[in-house]
Amino acid sequence: MSRVLLAPLDPVHDIGLKMVARGLEQAGHETVLLPPDLTPEEIVSQALGQGAGTLLVSRTLGYGVAELLARFIDLADAAGLRAKTRIGIGGMAVRRELAAELGFDAGFGPGTSVEEVVCFVERREYAPDPTRTRKEKADMTAGYDYRYRHAGIAGKLETISAMIVDWAKVRTSPGVERARLRDELWDAARWRAREGNGEFPEHYPALCGEMPRRFYETGELHPKTRRFTKDEVAGLEGYLAEAKARMSVLKLQHSRKRPLVFNQYGTGCPFMDIGHILASEAWGADGVVHFDPSWGARTEGFLDGFLTHQEDGTVITPANLNRIGAGREKSTLWQVRAHRGLNTPETVVLAAKLGADLTKINICYGALGAGTDPERLTVDGYNAILYAKKYNLPFDVVTNEELAGVPAYKAFAGMLIVADLAVRLGARPILQPLFAYSPEVMIHGLMEDNYVDFNAAKVTALRGIVNAPIWPGAPIGFLTHTEDRVQSAMATALHACLAAALEVDAISIASTDEAYSGGPISAPAKVDTLRAVQESFRFLGQAGIAPTAAADTEAAKLVDGIEGVLAEVIKAGDFVAALHAGALGSREEGAYPGRAGKDTVRTVG
Amino acid sequence: MDKALERVMDALDVETFFVCGSEEAGRKYMLGLLKDFGFKDVDVVFAQYEGPGVRVRGRAYVYRPADRYRWLLGDAGGEAGV
Numbered sequence: 001m002s003r004v005l006l007a008p009l010d011p012v013h014d015i016g017l018k019m020v021a022r023g024l025e026q027a028g029h030e031t032v033l034l035p036p037d038l039t040p041e042e043i044v045s046q047a048l049g050q051g052a053g054t055l056l057v058s059r060t061l062g063y064g065v066a067e068l069l070a071r072f073i074d075l076a077d078a079a080g081l082r083a084k085t086r087i088g089i090g091g092m093a094v095r096r097e098l099a100a101e102l103g104f105d106a107g108f109g110p111g112t113s114v115e116e117v118v119c120f121v122e123r124r125e126y127a128p129d130p131t132r133t134r135k136e137k138a139d140m141t142a143g144y145d146y147r148y149r150h151a152g153i154a155g156k157l158e159t160i161s162a163m164i165v166d167w168a169k170v171r172t173s174p175g176v177e178r179a180r181l182r183d184e185l186w187d188a189a190r191w192r193a194r195e196g197n198g199e200f201p202e203h204y205p206a207l208c209g210e211m212p213r214r215f216y217e218t219g220e221l222h223p224k225t226r227r228f229t230k231d232e233v234a235g236l237e238g239y240l241a242e243a244k245a246r247m248s249v250l251k252l253q254h255s256r257k258r259p260l261v262f263n264q265y266g267t268g269c270p271f272m273d274i275g276h277i278l279a280s281e282a283w284g285a286d287g288v289v290h291f292d293p294s295w296g297a298r299t300e301g302f303l304d305g306f307l308t309h310q311e312d313g314t315v316i317t318p319a320n321l322n323r324i325g326a327g328r329e330k331s332t333l334w335q336v337r338a339h340r341g342l343n344t345p346e347t348v349v350l351a352a353k354l355g356a357d358l359t360k361i362n363i364c365y366g367a368l369g370a371g372t373d374p375e376r377l378t379v380d381g382y383n384a385i386l387y388a389k390k391y392n393l394p395f396d397v398v399t400n401e402e403l404a405g406v407p408a409y410k411a412f413a414g415m416l417i418v419a420d421l422a423v424r425l426g427a428r429p430i431l432q433p434l435f436a437y438s439p440e441v442m443i444h445g446l447m448e449d450n451y452v453d454f455n456a457a458k459v460t461a462l463r464g465i466v467n468a469p470i471w472p473g474a475p476i477g478f479l480t481h482t483e484d485r486v487q488s489a490m491a492t493a494l495h496a497c498l499a500a501a502l503e504v505d506a507i508s509i510a511s512t513d514e515a516y517s518g519g520p521i522s523a524p525a526k527v528d529t530l531r532a533v534q535e536s537f538r539f540l541g542q543a544g545i546a547p548t549a550a551a552d553t554e555a556a557k558l559v560d561g562i563e564g565v566l567a568e569v570i571k572a573g574d575f576v577a578a579l580h581a582g583a584l585g586s587r588e589e590g591a592y593p594g595r596a597g598k599d600t601v602r603t604v605g
Numbered sequence: 606m607d608k609a610l611e612r613v614m615d616a617l618d619v620e621t622f623f624v625c626g627s628e629e630a631g632r633k634y635m636l637g638l639l640k641d642f643g644f645k646d647v648d649v650v651f652a653q654y655e656g657p658g659v660r661v662r663g664r665a666y667v668y669r670p671a672d673r674y675r676w677l678l679g680d681a682g683g684e685a686g687v
Contacts, residue, residue: 235674
């Protein structure tokens with residue numbers, strides 16, 4: 001125990017000192033708190049008279065602070081105070097470097113914890129609370145049994161799933177065949193050890209489209225893609241080693257455990273992605289999402305090698321995924337999206353073999369909003385789900401209201417069809433409704449008063465249907481953003497608050513560059529939003545957000561609408577035909593059946 | 606010590622308030638300013654004009670995807686952006 005004198009070298013402010021005094025008393029020290037507005041001479045005189053082992057001085061106002069503190073420390077020296085008393089200075093105007101320059105024994109700037117000051121008084125080295133930065137991977141699907149709470153919808157989904165299984169199990173596609181090859185013949189350990197992969201290279205190119213096949217036959221790369229050089233790879237290893245040595249991770253959640261926060265990456269370059277992932281992790285992201293390029297989704301087959309691409313979206317190759325996955329923190333959940341293209345089932349297999357924690361599969365969105373032929377994506381999606389089950393990979397099923405303009409009830413019906421199919425096949429789907437200022441919302445004025453009711457209605461409706469994990473994305477705040485960094489961070493933070501209040505399992509957040517299309521999202525733009533979300537979680541704590549009565553009305557409408565759509569799909573008697581007919585999103589609503597992979601499905605058995 | 610620019614991961618953002626009469630003028634000032642700094646790959650991310658002037662955020666990409674990043678390579682990184 002020691003005596004500590006606390007003195008505000010300030011006209012009025014002493015809140016920080018009072019907090020420190022409380023912490024010191026709790027730690028068993030005797031404290032003497034002087035009133036504000038004393039002169040330096042009076043403080044030094046009191047310190048000498050009190051016989052304090054430590055003097056803690058605070059200064060909030062910044063004007064002339066360097067001169068004032070220099071004069072104070074000179075005075076303390078001249079009075080002989082330094083011989084017996086250690087002097088620390090803290091407050092909003094204080095910077096550690098300035099305190100050290102002037103000769104103070106310690107400087108405590110903004111963000112200092114009380115524990116840090118207690119350690120100074122007790123001459124202990126300050127070690128931040130390890131539980132603050134210790135994170136563990138969470139299983140978002142734990143605790144959900146996927147039981148239906150709405151019997152009518154459950155019955156209809158059962159009929160539709162049976163319809164899809166009967167249809168898909170006798171069909172195949174080049175994508176399914178490649179996935180089978182990747183599943184049966186490609187071994188990640190052998191590939192990593194450069195031991196070759198048996199018969200895999202002999203069969204794979206024949207199942208690929210022209211560009212990947214040329215790559216395997218002649219080594220020709222996509223024109224905007226190049227291989228990394230040896231010095232770049234060596235540089236990456238050095239960067240990772242240095243960054244990891246000083247790496248720690250923040251927790252964004254304040255007093256709630258949920259939602260987990262995901263940040264999407266996909267600059268085109270795995271190196272820049274790795275840099276962005278490290279920044280996201282350090283500033284608190286619990287998970288990262290691999291965003292693949294559109295040309296990859298429309299090309300039959302993957303390239304191989306460690307490749308960088310000049311445009312948005314990072315090319316999926318085994319080497320790229322391997323490097324990116326290996327660079328992440330152990331606690332970071334890693335999602336590799338597989339949901340919308342011609343490589344859907346193979347992506348699931350490859351991602352699982354390279355250590356991904358989650359994937360993304362959606363037949364309806366990919367077929368109506370992302371350019372893939374409905375027949376093809378139904379076969380590929382069905383097989384992708386089977387691989388997700390085999391490799392124990394949970395996946396989200398995203399809706400498409402943000403881009404295509406499909407009303408939420410139709411998008412949700414499509415999401416629930418895929419989720420139900422997955423549950424019946426033994427997989428673990430996660431529902432991903434969007435929190436978005438979507439075309440439907442704009443056209444029908446659903447958010448004219450607030451952004452709360454309709455988003456809350458989405459979660460309420462889904463919870464009324466089935467006990468399943470919910471992960472609003474992708475990303476929240478999308479289309480509520482502008483190019484303005486401040487506005488974008490705030491919109492995301494408010495959506496995050498709503499997500500926390502609704503106790504969903506996870507959110508994907510936008511970066512503040514999301515609405516700017518002039519180049520890749522930058523690292524500071526990721527940090528901006530993560531910081532904003534952290535502050536919003538701190539602001540909300542265990543408090544809530546109260547939707548108006550309109551939320552319940554909208555939720556009921558959604559549930560009715562979903563059941564109506566499912567009835568229409570059953571009436572069509574064929575899921576693919578229902579997709580073409582617009583039951584899950586019509587052309588008038590901006591949903592266009594895709595053409596990539598058309599006529600590539602064949603019947604087997 | 607390394608040159609600061611070699612430690613930039615991707616882009617440099619400059620944000621300020623120009624006293625001028627239109628958003629267009631503010632955008633021109635920002636692009637001119639970034640070019641005066643020596644950057645070639647410049648753009649305006651956001652600009653909002655109200656009565657007294659324009660709040661504007663400009664961006665200079667030091668690196669684009671597939672460039673050779675000097676934060677990885679040091680002197681071996683070569684020229685990029687500037």
